[in-house]
Amino acid sequence: xxxVREALAGTLESSDLMVRxxxxxxxxxxxxxSEVMHQFGARIEAVARxxxxxxxxxxxxxxxxxxGALDCVVAARVQTAVSRAVDExxxxxxxxx
Amino acid sequence: MRLRRSMLFLPGANxxxxxxxxxxxxxxxxxxxxxxxxxxxxxxxxxxVFHALQMPVYGDMETAVRINPLSTPFGxxxxxxxxxxxxxxVRLPKTDTADDVRAxxxxxxxxxxDCGREVGSTKLMAAIESASGVVNAVAIAxxxxxxxxxxxxxxxxxxxxxxxRGDGSELFYARxxxxxAARFAxxxxxxVVFSDVNDDAGFLKEVDLIRRLGFNGKSLINxxxxxxxxxxxxxxxxxxxYSRRVVAAAEQGEKQGLGVVSLNxxxxxxxxxxxxxxxxxxxxxxxxxx
Amino acid sequence: xxxxxxxYTIDPALQPDERxxxxxxxxxxxxxxxxxxxAFVVFxxxxxxxxxxxxxxxxxxxxxxxxEMRGEALGLRLLTELIHLAQDRGHSHLFLYTKPxxxxxxxxxxxxxxxxxxxxxxxxxxxPIGVKxxxxxxxxxRRPGAVIGAVVMNANPFTRGHRYLVERAAAxxxxxHVFVVAEDVSLISYRDRYALVxxxxxxxxxxxxxxxxxxxxxxxxxxxxxxxxxxxxxDCCTAIDLLIFRDHIAPAxxxxxxxxxxxxxxxxxxxxxxDMRHWLRGDVSPSPAVEVVEIDxxxxxxxxxxxxxxxxxxxxxxFARIRRLVPATTLExxxxxxxxxxxxxx
Numbered sequence: 001x002x003x004v005r006e007a008l009a010g011t012l013e014s015s016d017l018m019v020r021x022x023x024x025x026x027x028x029x030x031x032x033x034s035e036v037m038h039q040f041g042a043r044i045e046a047v048a049r050x051x052x053x054x055x056x057x058x059x060x061x062x063x064x065x066x067x068g069a070l071d072c073v074v075a076a077r078v079q080t081a082v083s084r085a086v087d088e089x090x091x092x093x094x095x096x097x
Numbered sequence: 098m099r100l101r102r103s104m105l106f107l108p109g110a111n112x113x114x115x116x117x118x119x120x121x122x123x124x125x126x127x128x129x130x131x132x133x134x135x136x137x138x139x140x141x142x143x144x145x146v147f148h149a150l151q152m153p154v155y156g157d158m159e160t161a162v163r164i165n166p167l168s169t170p171f172g173x174x175x176x177x178x179x180x181x182x183x184x185x186x187v188r189l190p191k192t193d194t195a196d197d198v199r200a201x202x203x204x205x206x207x208x209x210x211d212c213g214r215e216v217g218s219t220k221l222m223a224a225i226e227s228a229s230g231v232v233n234a235v236a237i238a239x240x241x242x243x244x245x246x247x248x249x250x251x252x253x254x255x256x257x258x259x260x261x262r263g264d265g266s267e268l269f270y271a272r273x274x275x276x277x278a279a280r281f282a283x284x285x286x287x288x289v290v291f292s293d294v295n296d297d298a299g300f301l302k303e304v305d306l307i308r309r310l311g312f313n314g315k316s317l318i319n320x321x322x323x324x325x326x327x328x329x330x331x332x333x334x335x336x337x338x339y340s341r342r343v344v345a346a347a348e349q350g351e352k353q354g355l356g357v358v359s360l361n362x363x364x365x366x367x368x369x370x371x372x373x374x375x376x377x378x379x380x381x382x383x384x385x386x387x
Numbered sequence: 388x389x390x391x392x393x394x395y396t397i398d399p400a401l402q403p404d405e406r407x408x409x410x411x412x413x414x415x416x417x418x419x420x421x422x423x424x425x426a427f428v429v430f431x432x433x434x435x436x437x438x439x440x441x442x443x444x445x446x447x448x449x450x451x452x453x454x455e456m457r458g459e460a461l462g463l464r465l466l467t468e469l470i471h472l473a474q475d476r477g478h479s480h481l482f483l484y485t486k487p488x489x490x491x492x493x494x495x496x497x498x499x500x501x502x503x504x505x506x507x508x509x510x511x512x513x514x515p516i517g518v519k520x521x522x523x524x525x526x527x528x529r530r531p532g533a534v535i536g537a538v539v540m541n542a543n544p545f546t547r548g549h550r551y552l553v554e555r556a557a558a559x560x561x562x563x564h565v566f567v568v569a570e571d572v573s574l575i576s577y578r579d580r581y582a583l584v585x586x587x588x589x590x591x592x593x594x595x596x597x598x599x600x601x602x603x604x605x606x607x608x609x610x611x612x613x614x615x616x617x618x619x620x621x622d623c624c625t626a627i628d629l630l631i632f633r634d635h636i637a638p639a640x641x642x643x644x645x646x647x648x649x650x651x652x653x654x655x656x657x658x659x660x661x662d663m664r665h666w667l668r669g670d671v672s673p674s675p676a677v678e679v680v681e682i683d684x685x686x687x688x689x690x691x692x693x694x695x696x697x698x699x700x701x702x703x704x705x706f707a708r709i710r711r712l713v714p715a716t717t718l719e720x721x722x723x724x725x726x727x728x729x730x731x732x733x
Contacts, residue, residue: 008474009141011467012496013460016112018467020479020514031516033497063514065497067463072148073112080141093181093212096144097151137471 003060007085010077017044017066017074019081024061028052034066047071051078054095060085099159100124100378101246101285102314102330103323106163108133109142115149121320124382125159130175131166131190139171143178150182161186161222167200176201180208180219186245191253192223193230195240202241220245222287226253231271234278246285248316249275254289262292265306276311285313294319304329327383332376334385340373347373392437392461394430394468399441405429409449412436416451424448426476428468430461437461440469445478446607450485466496470513481513482607484627501602502630510608510627518602518631522639528595529640532561536680537642539566539604539632541694543573544721545583546713548648548692551685553588556646559680562593564640569599570606574698579720586716602631609659625659629666634674637667644678651684652693687711702727 003023010018017034032045044066051074052060062078069077079096083089105123107114109130118126128149134142150160162184164175179187189201201221209216221243225231231254238247249271251262260267268289279286288307291300304326307315315326332340342360347370350358358365399406409427410420424441427449431437437456441449447469452462473481483498487509490500498511501518512518536556542549557563567584571577577599585596601607609628636642645667650657660681667677684691692712700709704727710718 006474006479008471008479011112012463012470013111013467014113014463015116018470018497022479033515063516069112070116070152072152073116073145076141076144076148077112080144083140083144093147093178096147097182137475 001056001082001086001088001090003057003082003085004087005085007081009081009084012065012067014067015069015073017064017069017077019048019077020063021078021081021085022061022063023085024059026059028058028060028062030062030064032064032066034064034068036066036068040068043071044069044074047074048078051075051096052082055079055082055091057082098374098378099245100314100382101159101287102379102382103326104161104248104287104314104316105320105323106133106290106316106318109146109162110134110138112145115145118320119152119154119156119158121323122158123317123320123323124314125161125186126155127188127316128160128162128179130171131163139165140174143171143175147178147182150179150184159185161188163188163190163224166191167197167204173204176204177208180205180214181212183214184219186220186222188222188224188248190224190250191226191230192237192247193227194233195236198223198237198240198244202243205243217243219243222246222248224248224250225271225275226250227257228254229257230254231274234274235281238278238282238284244282244284246287246313247275247279247282248287249289250316251289265303272307272310272312279313280311286311288312288315290316290318291322292318294321297325301325301329328387330379331383331386332380336376337380337385340376340380343370343373344377392430392432392464394428394464396468396472397427397429399424399427408436409439409441412439412453413449413451416454418449418451421448426472428465428472430465430468432456438465440465442469442473442476442478444606445473445481447473447481447483450483462492463496466493470497480517480601482601483511483513485509485511501608502627502634504626504630508627510631512607518635521600521602522635525597525636525639528564528597530562530593530595532641534560534643535641536560536563536644536646537566537632537637537640537677538563538646539568539599540584541568541573541604542575542580542584543694544575544580544697544713544717544725545587546692546694546697546717547687548684548694548712549584550587550714551692552646552648552682553591553594555682556644556680557591557594559646560593560644562595563646564595564597564642566597566599566603568604569601570604572606574701575720575725579724583714583717583720587714603636604628625662626666629663630672633667633672633677637677638674642677643675644680646680646682648684649681649691650693651691652695697721701725 003021006022008020010016012018030045030048032041034041034044101124103123104125104127106127106129107118109128128146130142130146146162162179164187165171167173205219206216209219221241222245223237225234225247251268254271255261255267276286291303293299300322308330343365346360347358397405413420423443425443427439427441429436429439437453438461439451483493485493487503490509493511498513499515501510501512503509538553538556540549553565567581569577588594608631647660650660663679667679697709697712701721
């Protein structure tokens with residue numbers, strides 16, 4: 001799927017994260033800020049990258065403001081942002097687990 | 098036999114609550130995709146709940162999801178997500194007729210086949226929120242083998258009845274009707290939410306009433322209410338002692354192949370034995386009433 | 388698990404009752420109601436307003452939380468709602484002015500500091516890569532040299548005075564960077580202003596023309612400039628714009644000097660020029676100082692040429708005099724596109 005518009009998902013509240021995804025040509029860039037950057041920064045980015053890969057997103061700018069979210073919340077927010085940023089959401093549920 | 102005393106509602110869009118609700122140990126965790134979620138966040142909540150259902154944290158707790166009505170653009174999408182995510186029970190809101198349940202059941206079965214889930218493993222619960230639902234309660238309660246219970250939802254119901262929540266007399270008929278339908282169909286019956294989370298005395302009074310009427314449990318919106326409810330549903334030591342004797346007698350009778358069970362020279366009927374088992378389950382879950 | 392907070396969005400122009408409630412609430416919190424706000428997010432507990440935040444295009448304004456409910460949770464919800472509202476209204480890049488002691492709170496809401504006047508005011512944006520990405524792009528346009536100059540002009544419209552300023556500045560530098568203010572709220576559209584500057588200075592060597600940005604004399608960095616007719620020029624409103632220039636833009640391009648025309652007419656621009664020395668050269672920032680060079684305006688019949696004078700003449704339809712103040716390209720554009728409608732009697 002292709003990111004065709006900017007989209008936002010999530011909140012700034014504790015245990016959540018806000019994800020902003022923007023169209024970008026030629027690269028997949030993830031900019032992560034987290035309250036738990038030190039312990040979990042790499043982990044959060046890995047979860048986000050895996051989600052994007054499963055959805056076939058190879059070009060986008062993804063800015064994440066994390067508030068200590070669990071992996072599954074990270075996945076849910078990234079997927080929601082993508083679903084709002086594409087023209088046609090064709091993901092199979094099995095690609096989202 | 099599963100206890101369903103406490104059904105804790107969680108707004109499906111709230112990541113923090115979804116992440117931590119299991120620590121409160123309600124009998125059933127009810128993820129809400131309907132009234133607690135704004136239109137803007139319907140998709141986000143569905144995705145969160147899809148993931149939350151797959152967390153390996155629930156143990157003995159039952160997971161349930163209140164989906165949006167199938168007549169909305171969200172209902173079927175909700176169902177696709179939660180059945181695939183392995184939810185134990187789907188709660189259908191605004192159930193007016195038995196056909197509403199049957200329509201849901203057909204979709205659930207289709208999705209189960211699509212995703213390879215065992216057909217019939219997704220249970221259903223119907224929420225009755227209108228005069229039509231109350232009048233059709235028996236038909237609704239007997240409409241599907243998947244139904245594990247029916248619930249009265251007070252907010253919409255009192256509006257449909259052109260009245261408002263008060264001391265409970267406004268729900269008198271609906272409670273009795275829903276309860277009888279559930280007992281007739283041999284499924285569970287659940288009472289309405291008590292919305293003033295700061296009024297413990299009022300809450301306990303209502304819990305006492307619905308327990309005596311015979312409800313299995315109640316919808317809750319605050320985790321604080323869980324222990325209060327479980328304690329109120331816990332049997333007294335006397336009840337436990339008596340129930341132990343009943344169950345022991347029943348087991349003995351069974352072992353001896355007797356068709357009739359007796360205790361202290363009196364015959365004990367099946368419903369008495371069944372009730373004694375419920376009492377012991379409640380005691381096992383929360384001890385005796387404090 | 389729910390709470391008793393209700394949140395919703397209001398349009399202050401259409402909902403006067405809500406607007407007055409917000410005005411009262413802001414006053415209670417020691418804040419003014421700003422008339423430019425186009426939409427508010429409000430939170431109510433029972434019937435009481437407990438938090439609000441407003442948007443004027445992409446600028447966050449009138450953010451307040453009931454003192455009794457201050458604690459991070461409500462603030463984070465308020466800003467979440469506001470950011471989603473802005474997104475729905477087509478604004479993803481947001482700016483926010485606040486007091487320096489609130490910077491930490493807004494940092495937790497995903498806002499990043501752009502510039503701060505200690506004790507007075509701070510400007511923040513809602514992305515960690517906003518000004519940084521902009522400066523990274525500028526860095527690719529760096530030119531070698533010991534004296535690197537910059538001119539920032541609105542050119543509303545481009546006059547012989549602007550041409551003279553660029554000529555003189557370019558002659559004094561190894562390289563000159565010219566920026567055209569990008570905010571599209573002036574009489575002459577940004578597109579037209581940029582085109583006029585581009586053709587007007589094309590023959591001057593060692594000059595790079597840049598598009599302006601939100602980080603330079605924009606509604607966000609310097610809102611007073613665009614409302615100068617109202618005569619509202621706060622003490623620190625120029626400081627933020629100049630500090631962003633000094634801390635971010637000048638280091639990206641290696642700018643050592645900033646050139647400005649002397650300002651005899653417009654009080655806002657006059658103050659801006661005076662403040663420039665303080666904020667670009669003074670001991671107010673860890674970034675290297677930028678020298679400020681004021682160049683006397685070129686004059687026409689003893690009157691300095693200025694764009695505001697051209698606009699005045701345009702309103703009076705006095706093209707005979709405009710002709711003497713602007714180059715041919717500007718004259719042609721003004722005649723064909725911006726001429727005031729004449730009355731039928733004339």
